[in-house]
Amino acid sequence: MELILQQMPVVIRSLNVGFLQTLRLFFVTGLGAIPLGLVIALGSMSRFRPLSLLTRFVVWVVRGTPLMIQLLIIYYFPGRVLNNNIWGSGEAGRFLASAIAFIFNYACYFSEIYRGGIQSIPKGQQEAGLVLGMTRSQIFFKITLLQVIKRIVPPMSNEIITLVKDTALARIIALQEIIWAGQSFLKGSSGIAGAIWPLFFTAVYYLAFTGVVTLVLGRLEKRLDYFR
Amino acid sequence: MRRFRAGLCLLLCLAALLPAAGCHYGAGGFRIIDEYSGEGSYYIAFRKGDKLQQFVSAAMQELAATNTLRSLSIKWFGENLVNIKGDADALADLGEETPQRFVTVGIDVGNVPMSYIANDGYLGFDIDLITFICGYLGWGVTFYPIDITDAEIELNAGNIDIAMAVSEADLDSGFDYSPAYLTSQYVLVTRSGSNIHRRSGLKGKTLGVVVADEDVLYQNRGFVDDLGSVIYQTNTDGLFNALMLGDVDGILVSSVVAAYHMK
Helix, strand or coil, rough: HHHHHHHHHHHHHHHHHHHHHHHHHHHHHHHHHHHHHHHHHHHCCCCCCCHHHHHHHHHHHHHHHHHHHHHHHHHHHHHCCCCCCCCCCCCHHHHHHHHHHHHHHHHHHHHHHHHHHCCCCCCHHHHHHHHHHCCCHHHHHHHHHHHHHHHHHHHHHHHHHHHHHHHHHHHHHCCCHHHHHHHHHHHCCCECCCCHHHHHHHHHHHHHHHHHHHHHHHHHHHHHHEEE | HHHHHHHHHHHHHHHHHHHHCCCCCCCCCCCEEEEEEEEEEEEEEEECCCCCHHHHHHHHHHHHHHCCHHHHHHHHCCCCCCCCCCCHHHHHHCCCCCCCCCCEEEEEEECCCEEEEEEHHHHHHHHHHHHHHHHCCEEEHHHHHHHHHHEEEEEECCCCCEEEEEEEEHHCCCEEEEECEEEEEEEEEECCCCEEEEEEEECCEEEEHHHHHHHHHHHCCCHHHHCCEEEECCHHHHHHHHHHHHHCEEEEEHHHHHHHHHC
16 A cells, blocks of 8 residues: 555656546547538438448448557558558657547447437428428528437437547557556556556546546536427 | 684685575576576667668667677676677768668667656666667657557558567568667576575476566476466566565576666
């Protein structure tokens, strides 16, 4: 116990640095994937057949393959196969590659949630809008989307909580996120070696973060519960 | 009486020499009692076809000629373990002007004493070595921690320019590498005060080994079968701690790591 207390400041400092990277990846993914998911959903519902087929095919591929493989391919393919390392060396390139992989992957999952939400709105509302002389975009933004947002919050919350934990996958391309930081003390870092307790601490960081995200999304769900 | 005193002195001298009789050398509370396996070497790896390899290898030879590498080895290991042949004109012999470069070096950060994290920075023999080489060539250098078994893909994808401490087992035809800069072998180490002086003394005793070196241990199946038990550790620091605390009677480590801990 005394040893753990002695090592604590070093471990916490290192975990904080890793956690910042995790947070950065989480927020960048959220900011990119939420709007991109809507674009993909609209693409998959498009009446222009080639576009909807292509979008559905891409969604099927992305949802049907592990995120870890997507990360490895996105990061290593340009340099390895095209002899053009677009990511550069160092942390920034690894972060950018991770962010793109996460945004694209999560956008595809979100798109299916959006699609389900949009298609759950009764067709009669659209017809009523048309009868009232509203344009299609007016109907979508003023009638459909408002109801969709309310309906998709619970499944989106689920995906967002999964995203918190999935950020750990970026470790596969050596992005130094919180698990990398925690695991380094097992192998040896800053004079601490063979210590497994930092990994339990790493789990506590995740628990606390998912707790906060759950609370925030729970509140959002309550605020959008205006039809009851 | 005089004869008795002389006899006693002789006896005491012999007793003092006795612990040294069965071991090669000892320092830092530990001693090497036997060699366990053949030699293995450390290399610097480069992207396939990258001219960096020629410049770094030539710079290493010039630094070896000025005894810089020797001093570096003594600083980290207490003895000269670097086996690069010195050549004061190696760079000139290349017949090309040294290009300006800024290199990213991939390192295994849990590898004491070669490369590890301390005081929020990177330390180790490899860090010093490549910093010296790049400084000598007038190059900038930055370090990035990688899993050294990914050296080939990291190099050839262009994410790093150099990978340090690639061992023979990790050598791959997918990348170029420098001449071996350090040679090491696996050795058996015990506490200086222990009464185990040879390999046979470990019969029925507990041996500590790093998980990653398990395959080295099992190269000699007969020896393993004679042991009482084997305790695994994740790193060499833990191994030496276990030996110091008496949790194990002996440990199996590379001679480079042993030299660092015994320094």
